[in-house]
Amino acid sequence: MRFWRNKAPGGTGGAARDDEFEGEALAHLDSLFSTAMRLTRDRSAAEDLVQETFLKAVRFSDRFERGTNLRAWLFTILHNTHRNVRRGAGRDPVQVDSETVEQAAINSSGGHNPEQALLRSTLSAELQSALDALPEAYRQAVWLRDVEEFSYAEIAAMLEIPAGTVMSRIARGRRMLLQQVTRTRLAARE
Amino acid sequence: MANVTACERVEPLLAPWADGTLGADEAPALEAHLRACAECRELAAAGREVHELLRARADQLKERAPAALRERLAAGRGRAAGQPRATDLLARWVPASAAAALLLAVVSVVAVGSLGGARVLAAQLTLDHLKCLLLADTSHAADAARLAETWARDRGWHIRVPPSSPEARVTLAAMRRCLYGDGEMAHLIYERGGQPVSLFILPRPREAAPILAIMGHETIAWAAGDRTYAVVGKLTHDELAEVAGYLRPLAR
Numbered sequence: 501m502r503f504w505r506n507k508a509p510g511g512t513g514g515a516a517r518d519d520e521f522e523g524e525a526l527a528h529l530d531s532l533f534s535t536a537m538r539l540t541r542d543r544s545a546a547e548d549l550v551q552e553t554f555l556k557a558v559r560f561s562d563r564f565e566r567g568t569n570l571r572a573w574l575f576t577i578l579h580n581t582h583r584n585v586r587r588g589a590g591r592d593p594v595q596v597d598s599e600t601v602e603q604a605a606i607n608s609s610g611g612h613n614p615e616q617a618l619l620r621s622t623l624s625a626e627l628q629s630a631l632d633a634l635p636e637a638y639r640q641a642v643w644l645r646d647v648e649e650f651s652y653a654e655i656a657a658m659l660e661i662p663a664g665t666v667m668s669r670i671a672r673g674r675r676m677l678l679q680q681v682t683r684t685r686l687a688a689r690e
Numbered sequence: 691m692a693n694v695t696a697c698e699r700v701e702p703l704l705a706p707w708a709d710g711t712l713g714a715d716e717a718p719a720l721e722a723h724l725r726a727c728a729e730c731r732e733l734a735a736a737g738r739e740v741h742e743l744l745r746a747r748a749d750q751l752k753e754r755a756p757a758a759l760r761e762r763l764a765a766g767r768g769r770a771a772g773q774p775r776a777t778d779l780l781a782r783w784v785p786a787s788a789a790a791a792l793l794l795a796v797v798s799v800v801a802v803g804s805l806g807g808a809r810v811l812a813a814q815l816t817l818d819h820l821k822c823l824l825l826a827d828t829s830h831a832a833d834a835a836r837l838a839e840t841w842a843r844d845r846g847w848h849i850r851v852p853p854s855s856p857e858a859r860v861t862l863a864a865m866r867r868c869l870y871g872d873g874e875m876a877h878l879i880y881e882r883g884g885q886p887v888s889l890f891i892l893p894r895p896r897e898a899a900p901i902l903a904i905m906g907h908e909t910i911a912w913a914a915g916d917r918t919y920a921v922v923g924k925l926t927h928d929e930l931a932e933v934a935g936y937l938r939p940l941a942r
Contacts, residue, residue: 529763552869
């Protein structure tokens with residue numbers, strides 16, 4: 501995708517820099533792909549999303565400030581691209597999700613006592629399905645925090661929402677995940 | 691209901707408390723509230739449980755990117771090291787001089803808001819035309835009906851894909867989904883006399899000049915119904931007009 505490089509004016513200094521940039525970006529490929537999978541829940545859509553992310557990153561690599569967090573920058577591009585695609589598809593998932601889930605959170609609040617052993621025995625595949633069953637806004641916030649380990653501020657910047665909203669989505673998302681897993685586990689026992 | 695405000699006030703603190711990143715100055719107030727409020731206590735406990743579980747399983751939850759994707763993305767490096775590109779067809783289609791054209795197209799798209807929507811769109815399409823040649827699998831001829839079917843299934847809207855035609859000397863090679871300003875478009879890649887020609891189908895009306903040349907690539911665009919169509923290629927005007935003439939009545 502950088503086949504123009506050899507023809508670009510200015511010798512090879514830029515080329516070496518580009519190579520380095522691309523190498524560093526590729527180091528985050530698995531992370532980006534996993535996240536794209538959780539966002540799209542579809543393999544070919546996830547591949548498209550990651551490709552588009554890389555093309556944009558390379559296209560605008562001169563805007564990336566060296567020494568800053570490349571991983572956060574790539575994830576920001578990934579989420580922006582995902583948002584654009586969803587907008588193009590004519591709906592705003594975050595709004596839809598918020599309503600549904602605000603309601604779900606209200607309905608399910610109170611009186612639930614998590615069983616630790618039950619949770620610990622959860623298979624990773626079950627955990628994956630439980631994550632995928634969460635509404636998108638909660639799924640992406642919990643994933644970015646607990647699996648990808650971004651800070652609250654980084655997630656807020658990536659998703660373009662206030663940090664307080666990120667925190668409350670993560671708190672609620674985690675509980676929804678627990679309820680989802682508990683339901684699956686109990687059903688499996690019966 | 692006195693608790694409502696107190697609960698609302700501490701809600702943003704629950705997630706950082708659960709993963710151990712809450713500041714020492716804020717923790718005591720939250721913990722005092724947790725002792726008093728069963729509902730928040732339960733939410734906080736669930737948060738801690740799930741956070742720990744996800745941390746412990748993070749490596750298993752992450753997936754490896756498909757090898758083919760990695761190879762495609764790393765293709766630029768492979769070539770720089772002097773290895774031949776994966777498909778000969780592609781190498782033939784993207785001569786070194788296209789490099790400069792792509793670079794210029796990038797610059798136009800980024801820098802020229804003032805040039806007007808039609809020109810920006812043409813530049814964007816030219817860029818996508820070149821870009822997708824690197825990503826699409828163009829190694830063999832494609833089945834038009836199957837591509838249309840796949841598109842409708844994956845994307846939720848229908849397109850009609852003009853098939854290959856020996857008379858028009860046009861071969862259908864691949865289909866891609868491309869993104870433009872406010873959504874996605876279908877990108878069909880054809881071959882005519884060894885040169886790639888793109889047909890873009892945009893699902894809504896756009897400002898598009900009928901004929902525009904950008905960086906040696908000509909764009910022929912038209913509107914029909916509520917969709918916009920554009921053909922892009924580095925052919926002579928007459929050749930591209932011929933291809934457009936063949937595609938226009940068949941594309942939908």
